[in-house]
Amino acid sequence: DNTDGSILFLSFPDFLLGLPAGSAGTGGNGTPLSNVYLASSSATVPHTDLRSTAAHFFAVDDWQISAALSVNLGFRLEANGQQSEANGQIANFDPAFYLPPPPGGFSNPNTSGFVLPDNYQGSAPDGYPRTNATLVRNPVQLHPEPRIGVAWMPSSSRDVVVRAGYGLYANRVSFFGSSVDLGFNPPFQYNRNLVGAANAASSLQQPFPALPLPSSFPYFAGLPGPPYTGDHIPLLAIATDPDFKDATIQHYGVETQYQHDSFLFSLAYAGAKGRHLAVSRSNNQPALASP
Numbered sequence: 001d002n003t004d005g006s007i008l009f010l011s012f013p014d015f016l017l018g019l020p021a022g023s024a025g026t027g028g029n030g031t032p033l034s035n036v037y038l039a040s041s042s043a044t045v046p047h048t049d050l051r052s053t054a055a056h057f058f059a060v061d062d063w064q065i066s067a068a069l070s071v072n073l074g075f076r077l078e079a080n081g082q083q084s085e086a087n088g089q090i091a092n093f094d095p096a097f098y099l100p101p102p103p104g105g106f107s108n109p110n111t112s113g114f115v116l117p118d119n120y121q122g123s124a125p126d127g128y129p130r131t132n133a134t135l136v137r138n139p140v141q142l143h144p145e146p147r148i149g150v151a152w153m154p155s156s157s158r159d160v161v162v163r164a165g166y167g168l169y170a171n172r173v174s175f176f177g178s179s180v181d182l183g184f185n186p187p188f189q190y191n192r193n194l195v196g197a198a199n200a201a202s203s204l205q206q207p208f209p210a211l212p213l214p215s216s217f218p219y220f221a222g223l224p225g226p227p228y229t230g231d232h233i234p235l236l237a238i239a240t241d242p243d244f245k246d247a248t249i250q251h252y253g254v255e256t257q258y259q260h261d262s263f264l265f266s267l268a269y270a271g272a273k274g275r276h277l278a279v280s281r282s283n284n285q286p287a288l289a290s291p
Contacts, residue, residue: 002214005041007207018204021197036202042191042236043211045218048183049086054172055079060147068154074147078170080246082134082141083179088120089218090182092135093239106222113223114186114237124187125220135182136244143170143248164254171247173278181238187218191236198229239283245276 009015014035022028029035060074083090091114098113115129132139149165183189192209194202202208212219221235228234255268 002045003041003043003211005039005208007036007040007202007204008038009035010037015204020203021200032200033196034200034202036199036204036207038193038195039199039202039207039209040191040193041208041211042184042189043214043217044184044189045089045214048089048180048188050083050090050179050183051086052083052179053081068152070151072147072149074167076143076145076147078143078145080141080143080170080172082136082139082244083182084117084119084133085183088117088122088133089188090135090179091116091185091188092131092182092242093185093237094129094131094242096242097129101223101225103225104227105225107225109187109220109222112186112221116187122218124218128220131242135242136240137242138245141246143168143246145169145248159259161257162254163257164252166250166252169249169251171249173244173246178240178244178278182240185237185239186235187220190217190219190221193233193236198233247274247277249274 019029099111101107253270
């Protein structure tokens, strides 16, 4: 099955009644609101075939500079390909292709902001935006990652050792955190979220509105403009920044160790610095209140 949904009741009596809005004579609950306060439902393409490619190289060696100094050097090179889908059945939102819909109307699907990968071979409106198969502007990202470690005994007594190290590491985002979500975007998913008065026809017997049949996907629909009531319900989407870059982390530290008889004393510092760390946020966050 390619559909799912959830419903919300505001009270247990609402759950027991489960009636639509309207007069009791027509089978309603006698109020302008359904006992089912919210009904959220979606339909998607049944299967996706996600994939990515990567190639990694690593080399390491030790140098004993002297009896008191040793150095470990390493180098890792990562070539990380980003996500794609075998049949191009994923989509992303790119603000460069978005035009706001008119009030009370719907946008043209071509200006909804959604883009398709260039390996998608199915039907689509003429002029629908396309980009490369990964849907991000850097489909293959190179990461040179040097590593170094040093151990030094500064005194001839050999009871003090100073160790230091530095390394640069790339951190790929998981499929669950990015790629899977792109398969749940229009035109490969259609969702309805009806709340309050917009959900007046919902009942426990028939809680969800009609959704497109599996054979109708991809379903190219325009975005509705305000006011958001009835059929004018915003579509849900989860987007990846088209300028997405893999995160990189620098780890560094230094430690001094002193051995006295059977005791070892240590004083150490360790730090880390990240760049392009993956974060998630709502695209419609309200602005801070102002006078």
